[in-house]
Amino acid sequence: MAGWLSNHAEFLTAVLVVMAFFTIAAWETFAPNHPTRLGQSRRWVRSGSLYAIGLIASSLCFPIAASTVVDWAQLHRVGLFNNLQLPTALAVVLGVLLMDFGDYLTHRVMHAVPVLWRFHQVHHSDLDFDCATDLLHHPVEILVTGVLYFAQLLLWGLPYESVLVFALLGILAGPWQHGNLKLPAALQRVLQKVLVTPEMHRVHHSSVANDGNRNFSIIFPWWDRWFGTYARAPVDGWSTLRFGLVDRQNAGDVTFFRLLCEPLGVMPPLRFARQFFRK
Numbered sequence: 210m211a212g213w214l215s216n217h218a219e220f221l222t223a224v225l226v227v228m229a230f231f232t233i234a235a236w237e238t239f240a241p242n243h244p245t246r247l248g249q250s251r252r253w254v255r256s257g258s259l260y261a262i263g264l265i266a267s268s269l270c271f272p273i274a275a276s277t278v279v280d281w282a283q284l285h286r287v288g289l290f291n292n293l294q295l296p297t298a299l300a301v302v303l304g305v306l307l308m309d310f311g312d313y314l315t316h317r318v319m320h321a322v323p324v325l326w327r328f329h330q331v332h333h334s335d336l337d338f339d340c341a342t343d344l345l346h347h348p349v350e351i352l353v354t355g356v357l358y359f360a361q362l363l364l365w366g367l368p369y370e371s372v373l374v375f376a377l378l379g380i381l382a383g384p385w386q387h388g389n390l391k392l393p394a395a396l397q398r399v400l401q402k403v404l405v406t407p408e409m410h411r412v413h414h415s416s417v418a419n420d421g422n423r424n425f426s427i428i429f430p431w432w433d434r435w436f437g438t439y440a441r442a443p444v445d446g447w448s449t450l451r452f453g454l455v456d457r458q459n460a461g462d463v464t465f466f467r468l469l470c471e472p473l474g475v476m477p478p479l480r481f482a483r484q485f486f487r488k
């Protein structure tokens with residue numbers, strides 16, 4: 210089974226990603242939690258294009274599958290789990306928890322280290338919050354998280370089943386936690402004990418800095434609760450919640466070229482052309 214899944218991993222991943230986005234996008238279209246500010250098609254094209262560049266860059270920089278890294282680590286007994294005799298089920302559960310905790314730490318580092326925040330703030334630049342926001346990542350951030358992902362695989366030496374379950378949960382968590390979904394308050398309260406919900410991640414995308422430094426968890430919410438970064442609601446309440454960065458609240462601040470070029474310290478082409486012809 211693991212072999213068959215490994216051989217068809219890329220195709221199955223692509224199908225699952227499309228299904229997850231399609232389901233959440235349909236759900237938020239028919240029962241949105243809040244109105245959106247910018248045109249949907251423009252946002253999907255902008256965010257999808259940035260994400261596609263990141264994927265292409267990743268496949269060029271790391272032309273290697275996770276399963277290859279897992280096999281190599283097993284063969285050479287690299288990583289903690291490859292040197293322990295744990296039952297597979299226990300290794301899978303512990304592995305998923307460790308990887309999710311690693312992502313929580315990575316996310317906190319992205320906010321805390323200025324050079325990484327330059328790239329991660331692109332994700333926080335979206336003036337709306339829905340499953341298209343999940344795609345809004347600077348290619349450099351996608352590369353950095355790719356390096357950290359492979360580093361975690363080598364550090365822990367996880368079994369393939371563990372990597373598979375984690376990948377599956379990660380694929381579902383992205384569009385789910387960014388979903389513009391209206392869920393009953395009682396259901397949110399129950400779900401937030403075991404899962405990061407859209408409401409919880411909505412706080413993290415607030416334009417208020419104190420909110421942005423809350424709710425870093427990706428799949429399980431326990432890391433925020435245990436490490437003191439959990440917030441049930443925005444500091445100023447839900448009614449005044451605005452998404453994006455406080456100093457980038459206009460549509461012109463968050464175009465494809467500005468989000469791609471500015472973190473690299475490069476002038477966006479339109480502005481460059483304007484300055485060039487003005488001379």
Ligand SMILES: [Zn+2]
Nearest residue numbers: 316320329413
């Ligand atoms: Zn963040």
Ligand SMILES: [Zn+2]
Nearest residue numbers: 332387410414
């Ligand atoms: Zn997000």
